[in-house]
Amino acid sequence: MKKTNILLLLLLFLTPLCFSQEKLTDKELVNVIYAMGQMYPDGFTLDLNTMRQPTEGLIVSYKATQNSFDRKSLPAVIKHARAHNNLVGGWYNPEEDRYYFDSDRLFPEDSLAAAMVFARENGQHALYVASKGINIKTNYEQKDLRVILDCDMGSSTDDLFALMMLYRYMDMKRCNLIGVVVDRMGKANADLVDMMNNFYGYPDIPIGLETKGVETPHVFITYHNAPYARTTEAEPMFKRSVGDDGTYMEGYKLYRKLLAEQPDRSVTIASIGFVTSLARLLESGPDEFSPLNGVELVRAKVKEIYAMGGVFGEAVEPDYNFKAAIDFSLKFFELLPKEVDIVFSPGEVGDPLDYRPETVIADMNWTDTHPIKWIYQFLNCDTGQKMWDPQAVIQAVEGDDFYELSERGWVKLTPNGETLFTPDPKGNARYQRPGDAVWCDMVLKYIRLMAIQH
Numbered sequence: 459m460k461k462t463n464i465l466l467l468l469l470l471f472l473t474p475l476c477f478s479q480e481k482l483t484d485k486e487l488v489n490v491i492y493a494m495g496q497m498y499p500d501g502f503t504l505d506l507n508t509m510r511q512p513t514e515g516l517i518v519s520y521k522a523t524q525n526s527f528d529r530k531s532l533p534a535v536i537k538h539a540r541a542h543n544n545l546v547g548g549w550y551n552p553e554e555d556r557y558y559f560d561s562d563r564l565f566p567e568d569s570l571a572a573a574m575v576f577a578r579e580n581g582q583h584a585l586y587v588a589s590k591g592i593n594i595k596t597n598y599e600q601k602d603l604r605v606i607l608d609c610d611m612g613s614s615t616d617d618l619f620a621l622m623m624l625y626r627y628m629d630m631k632r633c634n635l636i637g638v639v640v641d642r643m644g645k646a647n648a649d650l651v652d653m654m655n656n657f658y659g660y661p662d663i664p665i666g667l668e669t670k671g672v673e674t675p676h677v678f679i680t681y682h683n684a685p686y687a688r689t690t691e692a693e694p695m696f697k698r699s700v701g702d703d704g705t706y707m708e709g710y711k712l713y714r715k716l717l718a719e720q721p722d723r724s725v726t727i728a729s730i731g732f733v734t735s736l737a738r739l740l741e742s743g744p745d746e747f748s749p750l751n752g753v754e755l756v757r758a759k760v761k762e763i764y765a766m767g768g769v770f771g772e773a774v775e776p777d778y779n780f781k782a783a784i785d786f787s788l789k790f791f792e793l794l795p796k797e798v799d800i801v802f803s804p805g806e807v808g809d810p811l812d813y814r815p816e817t818v819i820a821d822m823n824w825t826d827t828h829p830i831k832w833i834y835q836f837l838n839c840d841t842g843q844k845m846w847d848p849q850a851v852i853q854a855v856e857g858d859d860f861y862e863l864s865e866r867g868w869v870k871l872t873p874n875g876e877t878l879f880t881p882d883p884k885g886n887a888r889y890q891r892p893g894d895a896v897w898c899d900m901v902l903k904y905i906r907l908m909a910i911q912h
């Protein structure tokens with residue numbers, strides 16, 4: 459780094475307010491930006507109006523300036539930035555031993571869908587979240603991803619966040635949530651999904667409800683009353699489609715209806731509760747929706763299942779989700795067609811992702827009528843809840859690259875609810891391995907970013 463650059467930088471950072479861009483010639487600005495590239499090899503963004511780095515916002519580069527690799531290219535980058543959003547960014551790629559400079563655009567952090575559209579139009583691989591210091595992948599393949607969420611809504615709160623993530627992925631056209639099955643009994647638990655569907659702008663997503671599932675599963679947080687919350691004027695706080703007097707289709711029946719309507723091998727199931735409705739689906743016979751029995755229907759239509767649950771590695775111990783509904787779980791493992799891939803998300807993957815109640819409430823400070831915020835404000839959610847369930851959903855949408863996965867094999871369930879893994883390259887099962895601290899931090903920030911969208 460040249461001495462002049464260091465001096466300029468020192469001046470910039472010691473006296474940013476009295477050192478406005480008018481005092482810099484374009485040549486000086488080139489020196490400053492080039493020096494910042496050296497000072498921040500991992501990346502920087504400079505606002506040419508304030509000569510500061512934005513601390514908030516989603517930063518996306520323009521395609522027009524993407525082939526700017528050196529000092530000589532900077533005048534054109536600066537010119538483009540001045541004509542557009544007065545933002546210049548850069549980073550150093552050590553593998554190619556060259557800098558990438560570009561003119562950038564900044565979106566509010568609650569405008570992820572719009573920033574994604576812009577990033578994709580501009581051929582960008584990622585966008586940068588300034589407040590969180592993370593990059594979000596933007597060059598994902600747009601697939602015809604049809605997802606059914608199977609959840610035990612109304613007990614742990616991570617089901618709410620998994621569902622929230624799916625709506626946000628829908629906003630970004632990354633998946634189509636074709637239905638939600640509530641795999642525990644109690645109409646209020648389906649009403650919760652009805653409330654969520656309406657709040658997030660997808661009031662017509664069909665909901666199925668299990669009626670012959672686990673009799674009295676342990677409830678970690680009793681938030682089933684949220685759909686009936688009222689304002690101080692005694693009006694219902696949350697909109698509903700099905701309503702208090704409505705009814706829901708039986709869970710496995712909704713599965714049969716939805717699967718029969720889809721193309722072959724096109725459906726992804728994210729199972730983040732009990733496998734009660736899935737077991738009943740597999741045991742079902744032909745009906746008004748399909749001449750196929752349950753096993754044949756699943757074999758024909760389901761591509762893969764992402765299941766929250768399983769304990770792998772050296773420890774052999776029962777898994778909560780499978781053990782709590784053991785008769786159903788044993789049936790599910792017995793009948794699941796071997797052609798259907800299944801990826802397990804053991805609890806240890808989500809364990810380090812602690813979305814603290816006070817942070818949840820703070821992230822939702824943009825409204826007073828938010829179903830998740832309401833639950834966190836009026837119930838004690840500080841019960842050791844972690845972001846377990848979103849892991850199955852995130853992999854279903856983001857794909858395998860997002861996780862470190864085990865080799866392939868077969869999983870057998872014991873009557874005690876233990877999941878025994880036998881490696882086999884032809885096996886249908888894999889499981890997620892826990893991420894390192896950097897990965898966990900990134901994923902929690904990603905979930906938080908999704909939570910502030912509105």
Ligand SMILES: [Ca+2]
Nearest residue numbers: 610617730731
């Ligand atoms: Ca769950």
